[in-house]
Amino acid sequence: MSIKSTVISEIQQIAGEKKKTLPALTDDLVLLESGLDSLGIAILVARLEEVLGLDPFTESDDIAYPVTLGDFITIYENAAKSRDVDSGKTR
Amino acid sequence: MLVLTADQLAAAVALIELDGIARRLILGTPDLSAEHVGSVVAQGGVDAVVLDQALAGFEDLGAAERILCRVDIAPAGDVALDRCDTEWVLLTSGTTGAPKMISHSLASLAAPIKPGQNQGADIVWATFYDIRRYGGLQIFLRAMLGRGSMVLSSSAEPPGDYLVRLGQRGVTHISGTPSHWRRAVMSPSAHAISPRYVRLSGEIADQAILNTLRAFYPNAGVGHAFASTEAGVGFEVNDGLEGFPASMVGAPGDVEIKVEDGSLRLRSARTATRYVGGEGAALTAADGFVDTGDIVERRGDRYYFLGRRSGVINIGGLKVYPEEVEAVINRHPAVRMSVVRSRRSPITGALVVADVVLKEERDGDVKREILQICHENLAPHKVPATVRFVPALDVAAAGKLARRDA
Numbered sequence: 001m002s003i004k005s006t007v008i009s010e011i012q013q014i015a016g017e018k019k020k021t022l023p024a025l026t027d028d029l030v031l032l033e034s035g036l037d038s039l040g041i042a043i044l045v046a047r048l049e050e051v052l053g054l055d056p057f058t059e060s061d062d063i064a065y066p067v068t069l070g071d072f073i074t075i076y077e078n079a080a081k082s083r084d085v086d087s088g089k090t091r
Numbered sequence: 092m093l094v095l096t097a098d099q100l101a102a103a104v105a106l107i108e109l110d111g112i113a114r115r116l117i118l119g120t121p122d123l124s125a126e127h128v129g130s131v132v133a134q135g136g137v138d139a140v141v142l143d144q145a146l147a148g149f150e151d152l153g154a155a156e157r158i159l160c161r162v163d164i165a166p167a168g169d170v171a172l173d174r175c176d177t178e179w180v181l182l183t184s185g186t187t188g189a190p191k192m193i194s195h196s197l198a199s200l201a202a203p204i205k206p207g208q209n210q211g212a213d214i215v216w217a218t219f220y221d222i223r224r225y226g227g228l229q230i231f232l233r234a235m236l237g238r239g240s241m242v243l244s245s246s247a248e249p250p251g252d253y254l255v256r257l258g259q260r261g262v263t264h265i266s267g268t269p270s271h272w273r274r275a276v277m278s279p280s281a282h283a284i285s286p287r288y289v290r291l292s293g294e295i296a297d298q299a300i301l302n303t304l305r306a307f308y309p310n311a312g313v314g315h316a317f318a319s320t321e322a323g324v325g326f327e328v329n330d331g332l333e334g335f336p337a338s339m340v341g342a343p344g345d346v347e348i349k350v351e352d353g354s355l356r357l358r359s360a361r362t363a364t365r366y367v368g369g370e371g372a373a374l375t376a377a378d379g380f381v382d383t384g385d386i387v388e389r390r391g392d393r394y395y396f397l398g399r400r401s402g403v404i405n406i407g408g409l410k411v412y413p414e415e416v417e418a419v420i421n422r423h424p425a426v427r428m429s430v431v432r433s434r435r436s437p438i439t440g441a442l443v444v445a446d447v448v449l450k451e452e453r454d455g456d457v458k459r460e461i462l463q464i465c466h467e468n469l470a471p472h473k474v475p476a477t478v479r480f481v482p483a484l485d486v487a488a489a490g491k492l493a494r495r496d497a
Contacts, residue, residue, distance in 0.1 A: 017462060017466070018466075018471070030251075030278070030279055031277060032249075032250060032251065032274065032277055032278055033249075033251075037274075038270060038273065038274040038277075038407065038438055038439055039406070039407070039439055039471060039472055041277075041438050042436040042437075042438035042439040042442055042476070043442065043476040045436065045437060045438055046434060046436060046442055046444075046476050046477065047476070047477070050477070055437065057299075057437030057438065058435070058437045060299070061297075061298040061299045061302055062299070062302055063299045063302075063303060063437070065273060065276045065277045065303060066277060067277055067278070067279055067281075
């Protein structure tokens with residue numbers, strides 16, 4: 001599953017648990033208007049760490065906090081890319 | 092008097108009018124459940140409850156008289172009233188879910204406010220907090236005692252709309268928890284405000300959010316404060332770095348700071364005096380210091396916050412007692428025991444997670460059922476973010492569950 005579809009499926013899962021209906025999950029959707037509040041986003045970040053093994057928000061003191069769903073997915077895609085590059089180097 | 096309004100402005104008006112008149116003012120928080128109002132009324136010796144329109148139908152008030160407070164309250168003319176030193180009582184969450192009542196005075200609440208500093212008519216305050224909690228009340232008192240203005244939040248208002256409103260009102264000084272601020276910078280309206288002073292308190296401020304706020308608001312001083320309802324405002328750190336300088340420990344000043352058994356302890360005129368009701372647990376040690384329960388560690392010339400000793404979990408500034416969540420999880424018939432602990436979160440500081448031991452292998456979706464019981468019986472921030480089944484839990488020598496934070 002791609003990073004993007006993993007993120008979207010986790011958002012749908014959390015919204016289901018909180019019995020929230022989601023708007024269309026487009027890239028320009030403002031994350032805080034996705035039906036998830038900051039607690040929901042925190043849960044999303046925790047579950048993505050379990051699924052993807054990535055927590056791009058804890059790895060640095062210089063974080064670009066995401067505004068849109070597209071920003072959020074890009075942060076994970078970039079973190080996955082740099083992890084792949086790092087593991088390639090050590091191989 | 093218990094002030095129990097849905098609207099913050101109605102509460103603000105009531106607090107201003109009743110200070111010096113009421114013997115005791117209990118500040119009802121918006122999450123005070125109907126279940127616990129009765130015990131606050133009984134233990135707090137409440138004679139009258141100030142309600143606004145939205146809560147006019149509140150039932151479980153015992154024998155207390157109801158007084159309806161409207162925002163368009165008008166002066167009653169000359170009424171002879173005996174003035175008194177009003178006791179201010181703040182509520183914080185307790186182990187069982189019933190709130191703890193913490194006794195302050197206007198003097199102890201206002202003690203951290205330095206005359207002449209951040210005061211004047213050109214200062215417009217705002218806070219992401221509710222003014223009935225310690226952090227928000229500090230801002231309310233700064234605005235009122237400093238003759239400034241204040242823009243209140245409303246729980247129903249989306250965060251982006253609040254930021255736009257703060258921008259329109261020319262707010263200059265804004266406070267919130269690190270979690271509030273992370274939410275603010277994730278809003279497209281983050282640049283609707285251009286504050287001169289940004290204040291963080293109520294949770295551990297990490298370097299990432301301090302750096303982000305400095306970049307977002309280059310014209311603002313960014314400071315983080317350590318405060319708790321019991322200990323009051325301990326200190327403010329304005330050097331842009333997380334933690335606090337080790338030189339503050341043992342230094343003379345309004346607040347004395349010491350570190351003992353790893354936890355931060357404070358003594359000052361800002362601390363609360365006692366718990367109201369309850370079992371008479373002492374709030375301060377014999378030497379007058381309050382143990383904040385916050386574990387700090389010295390690295391080089393700075394102390395850093397590691398978390399809480401008692402296992403209390405701080406979710407975006409709201410306390411969660413693991414015992415309360417465990418009790419709800421343990422209601423599921425398949426659960427033998429559970430332990431609830433904290434997991435770090437870069438968004439809300441911490442999250443609640445649960446490890447559960449089942450009585451036996453069970454069919455069906457026990458995890459989903461446990462989460463459902465939690466959703467039905469607990470505030471959203473207390474519901475575990477993840478539930479994990481484990482074969483056994485660590486039990487310490489004294490027979491208590493070993494609490495260890497992730």
